[in-house]
Each structure stands twice: as structure tokens, then as C-alpha cells.
Amino acid sequence: MTNPTDRPLGVALIGYAFMGRAHSQAWRSVAAAFDVPAVERRVIVGRDEQxxxxxxxxxxxxxHATDWREVIAREDVDIVDICTPGFLHEEIAIAALAAGKHVLCEKPLANDTAGAERMAAAARVAGQRGQVAALGFTYRRVPALALAQQMCAQGKLGTIRQVRASYLQDWLVDEDAPMTWRLRQETAGSGALGDIASHAIDQVQHLTGQQVTTVRGRLATMVPERPGESGPEAVTVDDAAWATLELSGGALASVEVSRMATGAKNQLRLELYGTDGALRFDLENPNELWYLDATAPIAQQGFTRVLVTEPEHPYLEGWWPQGHVLGWENAFTNQARDLLLAIRDGDPTGFTPTFEDGLALQRVLDAVIASDAADGATVSL
Structure with missing residues (x-):
């Protein structure tokens, strides 16, 4: 694929609900915040015409359009941004890559490992033509978490021994909350596991620089039925999930996720403990990173609050003066920035995570499912 030089890059967005709104905001603001190639929001696609x-x-x-197949064939569309339910990711992404487009696909990559393998194979072929296949684990673009990753990579924690990751929400606590596509296995693949454990596990691997090697997991469906359009309908995915992970560098990680945690709105918490230091982060306070330097004299040790709003911090060159905090939506703009820079540089691997990373993560998610089916037995990857 050759990128146009005489016009802005055309974006097609597939999906217009929750994620579609967030991605629309990113495409609207990215060129105002950062020095990137110009983009135009060409067309948004959904099944309901009105x-x-x-x-x-x-x-x-x-x-607007209702047929994504016609849209990806258009000459004025260069980037296809997929914000659909997971069961639609594979067909759209593979077709868009075959049509010569760059692709940004929301997480998780697919509903199962087989689908993710096909998508990764298509991305490898497209990469040889210079196309970027990007996976939208947006929390990698939260400045405080990007700083945490830099600090881990610089050895600030020494050897990382232990990680705790939890992602808790409460939007399903009410047993009368209605049925949605997120509660059906055929459309969502899994429940809290794929929806939010995918974020937690991605952060565990991204921050430590280590890969999951073994998994022990359990799943729970706490409300087995929900009100559907025609009466009660069975919930066929998990409401909560737990996993113990062994990592390639010797660290151990615990993961807990739930959409039934009363009072937790969007609480992604990460704790990393190493020989030389520790880090803590909570998404409900997204501009704060807490760091303990264990190499300091014991009388001076303690967690220090780092307000991640300085120009020297990741992505902050595009935003506001010191102390003028950022929100959840800014990470999506940062993500669009990184995709556009990879396209500008002609670097198919210049954006991470890639579809290959998504495949590796899907294998972890499927290992949790397999472990639960075997009463919590250890599953090796």
C-alpha cells in the first residue's frame, strides 16, 4: 500500500456506540494535539441506517454507511478502525487488510485463539506491503502507565518478583440489568475475562516485559439469567475471573476481575514489587503513579506520588501545562497519534501491541478458560 501524499488520510470507523464515540473523539483531536499526518473522518458504519x-x-x-464491505473498497479510505463486538473483528479486519488498508482493531483481538491466529496471519502478509495492523489496548497510552513501563524497562524496580492486577467494575451488580451482547458467548467470546482481564493481563506483560508461561484460573457467573427482550435469558459468559500467572522472567502475577464489584466504577489497579522498588497505579486516579525507591536509606523510604502531567512525561507534549490533568479519553488520542506516526514512518511494527501480541494474549485468555474447565489445573503455554 502506498500512502497518499496529496490529501489527508481517510478514516472509516466501523461501529458507533460506546467505543465508536471514544474513537471519534480521538480522530477529531489528534491533529490538534500532535504533529501527525492530517486525517479526515470520512465515513462511519453501522447496521441501523437511522x-x-x-x-x-x-x-x-x-x-455514514451500512455496508462495511463497500466502505473498505473505497479509494479514499486508508485506515479502517474497528469498534464492533468481538465476533465481528475477524471478518472485517482480514477483509480490510486484504483491501490494502491500515487497521486499528479494538481489543481483544478475537473471541478465540483460532480467530486470532487467522487475523495475525493476515497481518503478517499485510505487513510485508507496509500496512500497520494495530490492536487497541488503549491503557498503554495512559501517560502514568507509559511512565511506569519506562521505569520498569530502565530497571528502577530491579528484578520484578510479584505483580498484582485487579480490574473491578459494578455495572452488572443489579440482577435486573438487561441482557446485552456482552453477556452472550456467541457475540462476546467471554465476559469479564475478555472484556477487562485482557487489559489487566496486557498490562502485566507490558510493564514487566515478561510473557505468561503458565496459568491457573477460575471463572464465575454470579447472575445466571438476565431480562431479555422475550423474557429471561441465560447468561453464557463469566461475570468474574481469577488467575495466577507465572511469567517468563520468574515473576508471579495474580489477576482478579469482576463486573459485579459493588462500588467499583472502573478500577484498574496495578502493583509491581521488585528487588529495588515498587510501583502502584489506580485508573480511578489516572494522573498519579506511586513509586517507592528501595535503594534509598530505610529511614527515607516510602511511596512517593508522581503527578504525571509534566512536559517530560510520555505524551504530555501534546497536552496542557503542568498539573492540568488528563482524562480517560486522552489515551485514545495518544493511541491515534502512535498509529499515524507508524503509518507516516512506513513501519508496520511501529505500533504496539500488534496482532501478534493480540494472538499471544488470546492464548492466555483461552488458557484461563481451559484451566477453569479442569477445576483450576495448571495450563502451560
Missing amino acids: AVAQAAERLGWQE
């Missing part, structure tokens, strides 16, 4: 037309007007897209 709803997608309203979304196009509200979110600032030039056009």
Missing part, C-alpha cells in the same frame, strides 16, 4: 446517520452528524463524520 442511528448511524445520527451518529455521523453528532460525532462529526462526513458520511
Whole structure:
């Protein structure tokens, strides 16, 4: 694929609900925040003609469409941004890559390992043509977590021995909350596991620089039925998940996720403990990173609050003066920045995570499912 030099890059967004809104905001603001190639929000796609037309007007897209196949064939579309339910990722992404487009796909990559393998294979072929296949684990672009990754890579924690990751939400606590596609195995693949444990496990691997080698996991469906359009409907995915992970560098990680944790709104917490220091992060306070330097004299040791809003911090060159905090949506703009820079540089691997990373993570998720099916037995990857 050759990138246009005489016009902005055209973006097509597939999906207009929650994630579509977040991605629309990113495409709207990225060129104002960062020095990147110009983009145009060409077309937004959805199955409901009236709803997608309203979304196009509200979110600032030039056009709307109901057939994604026609859209990916258009000459004026260079980037296909996939924000659909997981069961649609594979077909759209593979077709878009075959059509010569760069692709950004929301996480998790697919609903199972077999689908992820096909997507990764398509991305490898497309990469030889210079196309970027990017996976949207947006929390990698939260400045405080990007700083945490830098500090780990610089050895600030020494040898990392232990990681605790939890991602807790409460939007399903009410047993009368209605059925959605996220609660059906055929559309979502899994429940809290794929939805939010995928984020937690991605952060464990990304921050430590280590890969999961063995898994022990358990799943729980706490509310087995939800009100559907035609009466009670069985919930076929998990509401909560737990896993113990052994990592390639010798660290151990515990992961706990739930969409039934009363009072937890969007609580991704990460703790990393090493021989020379420790880090703590909570997404409900996204501009703060807590660091303990264990090499300091014991009388001076203690966790220090780092407010990650300085120009020297990751991504902050595009944003506001010191102390003017960033929010959840800014990470999506940072993500769009990194994708556009990889496209500009002609570097198919210049954006991470890649589809290959998504495949590796899907294998971990499927290992948790396999371990639960075997009463918590250890599963090796």
C-alpha cells in the first residue's frame, strides 16, 4: 500500500456506540494535539441506517454507511478502525487488510485463539506491503502507565518478583440489568475475562516485559439469567475471573476481575514489587503513579506520588501545562497519534501491541478458560 501524499488520510470507523464515540473523539483531536499526518473522518458504519446517520452528524463524520464491505473498497479510505463486538473483528479486519488498508482493531483481538491466529496471519502478509495492523489496548497510552513501563524497562524496580492486577467494575451488580451482547458467548467470546482481564493481563506483560508461561484460573457467573427482550435469558459468559500467572522472567502475577464489584466504577489497579522498588497505579486516579525507591536509606523510604502531567512525561507534549490533568479519553488520542506516526514512518511494527501480541494474549485468555474447565489445573503455554 502506498500512502497518499496529496490529501489527508481517510478514516472509516466501523461501529458507533460506546467505543465508536471514544474513537471519534480521538480522530477529531489528534491533529490538534500532535504533529501527525492530517486525517479526515470520512465515513462511519453501522447496521441501523437511522442511528448511524445520527451518529455521523453528532460525532462529526462526513458520511455514514451500512455496508462495511463497500466502505473498505473505497479509494479514499486508508485506515479502517474497528469498534464492533468481538465476533465481528475477524471478518472485517482480514477483509480490510486484504483491501490494502491500515487497521486499528479494538481489543481483544478475537473471541478465540483460532480467530486470532487467522487475523495475525493476515497481518503478517499485510505487513510485508507496509500496512500497520494495530490492536487497541488503549491503557498503554495512559501517560502514568507509559511512565511506569519506562521505569520498569530502565530497571528502577530491579528484578520484578510479584505483580498484582485487579480490574473491578459494578455495572452488572443489579440482577435486573438487561441482557446485552456482552453477556452472550456467541457475540462476546467471554465476559469479564475478555472484556477487562485482557487489559489487566496486557498490562502485566507490558510493564514487566515478561510473557505468561503458565496459568491457573477460575471463572464465575454470579447472575445466571438476565431480562431479555422475550423474557429471561441465560447468561453464557463469566461475570468474574481469577488467575495466577507465572511469567517468563520468574515473576508471579495474580489477576482478579469482576463486573459485579459493588462500588467499583472502573478500577484498574496495578502493583509491581521488585528487588529495588515498587510501583502502584489506580485508573480511578489516572494522573498519579506511586513509586517507592528501595535503594534509598530505610529511614527515607516510602511511596512517593508522581503527578504525571509534566512536559517530560510520555505524551504530555501534546497536552496542557503542568498539573492540568488528563482524562480517560486522552489515551485514545495518544493511541491515534502512535498509529499515524507508524503509518507516516512506513513501519508496520511501529505500533504496539500488534496482532501478534493480540494472538499471544488470546492464548492466555483461552488458557484461563481451559484451566477453569479442569477445576483450576495448571495450563502451560
